[in-house]
Amino acid sequence: MWCLSCHIRNHCVHARVGGVTSELAFVISQVPVEETYPLRAKVLRNGGPPEAARLVGDDLPGVATYAARDVEGAVVGCVGLFPEPCPDLPDHPGEGWRIRGMATDDGLRGQGVGAQVLKAALDHVAAHGGGLVWCNARTTAARFYARHGFQEIGERWDDPEIGPHVRMWREVESG
Numbered sequence: 001m002w003c004l005s006c007h008i009r010n011h012c013v014h015a016r017v018g019g020v021t022s023e024l025a026f027v028i029s030q031v032p033v034e035e036t037y038p039l040r041a042k043v044l045r046n047g048g049p050p051e052a053a054r055l056v057g058d059d060l061p062g063v064a065t066y067a068a069r070d071v072e073g074a075v076v077g078c079v080g081l082f083p084e085p086c087p088d089l090p091d092h093p094g095e096g097w098r099i100r101g102m103a104t105d106d107g108l109r110g111q112g113v114g115a116q117v118l119k120a121a122l123d124h125v126a127a128h129g130g131g132l133v134w135c136n137a138r139t140t141a142a143r144f145y146a147r148h149g150f151q152e153i154g155e156r157w158d159d160p161e162i163g164p165h166v167r168m169w170r171e172v173e174s175g
Contacts (some may be wrong), residue, residue: 026068026076026113028120033058033065035102036078043103044162055100057082065101066120068113076105077113081121086134086169088153095131097121097172102135118148126175134169142166 040053057063058080068077078101085096085161099121104114125133137145139156140163146152150168 005038026070026116028066028068028077028116030124031065031067031075031078031122033063033080033101034081036067036075036103038067039067039075039078039105040101040103043106044101053101055080058101064121064124066117066124068104068117069151076108077117078103079117081124081133086153086167088167089132089134089169092132094130094171095125097125097131097133099135100134102141114144115148122148122172123175125172128171128172132169133172134167136165137168138162139164139166142168 013107033113036060037050037053039101041048041050045052056088058065059080062083064081066079066081067075068075079099083095083100084098086092086098089096099118102114102117104117122133125131133150134153135145135150137150142152151170152166154167156164156166
């Protein structure tokens with residue numbers, strides 16, 4: 001499907017600034033994980049070096065990474081999707097998929113970029129037979145995930161390096 005506003009195929013997001021849709025467009029696509037390290041380091045690792053954003057398993061088979069790019073090609077949103085069962089729901093039927101390394105540029109939060117990156121990840125799961133999608137969400141992001149159908153499971157905890165978290169999950173139908 002082509003976006004009628006910007007003539008970009010597939011996943012396109014238009015920024016909303018002050019309730020008005022701008023001419024800026026964001027294209028969502030699957031990318032090599034290394035392209036997301038600078039944004040992940042900036043947002044998730046307090047501005048540390050890009051290599052600080054590398055996660056164990058980033059390069060394993062089956063891992064999918066999606067990014068939103070602005071019109072200049074800069075990565076402004078990203079998410080990693082890892083085939084991994086949820087430890088709190090080990091008997092759940094179907095595949096388990098873990099969201100990791102999800103980040104949106106600070107200046108673009110609340111404008112739909114994160115929602116569209118997450119949608120691309122959920123579409124990936126649907127295209128691969130559906131299943132249970134879960135994450136260890138920062139508590140500051142729990143409302144975002146809840147708006148997208150995720151539920152909290154288990155107790156909240158504090159990660160001494162990156163702050164308070166809660167595990168969240170949702171099902172995705174095969175599509």
